[in-house]
Amino acid sequence: MKKTFAYAVLPLAAIVLSGCTSSPSSADYDKATADILKNSFQERGIAKLDRLTQDDANRECAAADVAGKPIDPAVAKAIEAANMKTVKWPSDGKFLGDWKAGEAIAQSGRGLTWTDTASTPNGGNCYNCHQISKEEISFGTLGPSLYNYGKLRGVTDPNSAAGKAIVEYTWGKLWNSRAYNACSQMPRVGHMAILNEKQLKDVMALLLDPASPVNK
Helix, strand or coil: CHHHHHHHHHHHHHHHHHCCCCCCCHHHHHHHHHHHHHHHCCCECCECHHHHCCCHHHHHHHHHHHHCCCCCHHHHHHHHHHHHCCCCCCCCCCCCCCHHHHHHHHHCCCCCCCCCCCCCCCCCCHHHCCCCCCCCCCCCCCCCCCCCHHHHCCCCCCCCHHHHHHHHHHHHHHHCHHHCCCCCCCCCCCCCCCCCHHHHHHHHHHHHCCCCHHHC
16 A cells, blocks of 8 residues: 555655756646556556546536636537537437336445446436435435426426426436536436447436426
């Protein structure tokens, strides 16, 4: 453990020492930080180092956050447009599955950790950030409450014109949240293959099916 930590701080130490003769640039600090991350994390099981690779959205949003200012609007629009192109709609045109299965997915936080196997069914871990049903007393508040999600939006018939607009938006938001908010912290459960198409349909039903307890 001590040896790993020592190797991890070497890049930063080099930057600090070099500062005695010249001022390090932000690029120097970025590279040092990236080196520390790569040296500090180890692959274990299905958890690989490719999780440290940033895409354009991660890179731009992180830079804006460090600078303490909003991301440039033009850049944000470009990120949203690029992510919107990744959204894959239901192969059979049907958006809603089984809300009971959706509730189980929302409750589950399993999958994609080093203690899981590749065959472990992934959960959505939705309650970690949202209130969804009134029966659940333990939930996070990082995201807005989703209780009565469909009811509040007037989705009494998911196949109606008004209902269809909300249904399609919800699918897109679940598939890739950055298609609607460039710096969204919501997991891109479809785009990143966290949930498969059937699982997404089940979560959709939990949120939008009038028969779901979420909308009672």
